[in-house]
Amino acid sequence: MDRRTFLLGTGAALGQILAGCSSQERQRLQVQVLKGSIPAQLLEQFRRQLKQSANLDFVPVEQFKAVLDLLQLWHKQPPTKDGNWQLPAVPLINPKPPQVADLVTLGDFWLQNAIAQNLIQPLAIENLPQWSKLPSRWQNLVRRNEQGFIDPQGKIWAAPYRWGSTVIAYNRQKMQSLGWTPTNWEDLWRKELQGRISLLNQPREVIGLTLKKLGYSYNTKDLQQVPQLDKQLSALHKQTKVYSSDRYMEPLILGDTWVAVGWSTDVIPVIQRYQEIAAVVPQAGTAIWADTWVSPAKSKANNSLVSQWIDFCWQQPSQKQIAVLSKAASPLPLNINAGDIQEGLRNLLLVAPEVFERSEFLLPLSPETQQQYDELWKSAIL
Incomplete structure (x- = not known):
């Protein structure tokens, strides 16, 4: 399903806003995010509230097809072995593929294929403070078996952060x-x-x-x-x-x-x-439909930063910003002032x-x- 190419025009600024610190000793979080689905100011707020400095690299993508292509590319990519000489990438001929991200945005409709093809890995988020506040309908959506089908006893494969209809x-x-x-x-x-x-x-x-x-x-x-x-x-x-x-x-x-x-x-x-x-x-x-965070199968994610980002996205202030600024509903119960939403959009966002x-x-x-x-x-x- 090729759902939308929705742009808010913030994508070009993401790298500058989130570059943060350049020291290689610091932790790093790399995210491929659907353009327009996360307000840029929210990312800066996350960086400021981290207890330890980190390099945050958020790259906007326009469509889920591009995300799926990246997941498949990373899945086929052979692991690099330290000490082994490799032919250097030649621009326009064999350009170096982007580094495997820690998280990517993926629509729930794409989850079954991504799981069945071993493109993503389960998320260790069940013990996050906000997980228990997520209504069971949303928890059930992301619990899947190894073939990608809904399974109440399955693993957690994704973290929904906004939805639409x-x-x-x-x-x-x-x-x-x-x-x-x-x-x-x-x-x-x-x-x-x-x-x-x-x-x-x-x-x-x-x-x-x-x-x-x-x-x-x-x-x-x-x-x-x-x-x-x-x-x-x-x-x-x-x-x-x-x-x-x-x-x-x-x-x-x-x-x-x-x-x-x-x-x-x-x-x-x-x-x-x-x-x-x-x-x-x-x-x-x-x-x-839901936009969710998933982790590529070959990601060597820093579980602490990944978990902190997902939990941050689920917090009430963050969810309100996502809902109001990205024009999508929240999977978590929210008290949003109807006056903060354009009148003609209220029945779509406050279903x-x-x-x-x-x-x-x-x-x-x-x-x-x-x-x-x-x-x-x-x-x-x-």
Whole structure:
């Protein structure tokens, strides 16, 4: 899943802000962080509260695909042996790969593949002060077996630090002519929207919202047991003008479509820029995602610094800054003043508890179930 290229413009300054100290004797923490997901001032605050000076090296990356490529590169990289001569890297021919980071940002949807391919290692964070404050739903999300599937007895593979959801965005002016605005998934099937919808080019998302409309789970294991699913999906296809995972908001802005289904971190910057665009979290519940910290398998991380950073991100002041400045929700219970959030964004960032309870993570599917989703997508959409 290629979820968003969300930029806050802070990435270029990260290295300068966090360079800190240059002495090689000091501890070092290297992090590949999704650009825009951590406020730059938060990193400086972390450096100041450390009891021992450390070199902090935070490098912004724009997409999870780039993170996964790095994890795979590091996994294939042979270990260096002291004393052995090696052919030096030649720029543009065999450039030296980046040093293995201690932590990287990875979306929860990517965890199963990263674990199954042995690209990441478990985190020793169960005894952190903030872990016990993390609601069980989030703890369960990151407890996985060696194949990457949810397992209450599994190891802890990731630390979630923010989350968002799949929302319905709409053009206020266009919808005003209809006399209503969307509030739930079923509205996408209304005849007034025929040929006026932008959808994500993602089978799990589109089939999932159709399942939700019919009262089923996003993670339904046997699609053949869902009556009318194929007909409902075909009907939604007739309503749709555009399928895209990265440019679905453009037709909405231009007025070519009136409604778009997309990820909150893509939608929010558009709402901030264009007053005619609004969005809603469907009342029936929606798909939710989490940005998490994971440790590359070949990382020789300083466990103390890694643990301190993760715990720092979970502290109340840090979570408030992440939520308000990166425009994403917190996995920990927070008391955020609604006045600190732009009015048009409050329903997206302060999701009603009952709606959140009805929402779901897109969990890994068995190969047999995944095949059902693929076949249904081809028959109903392609």
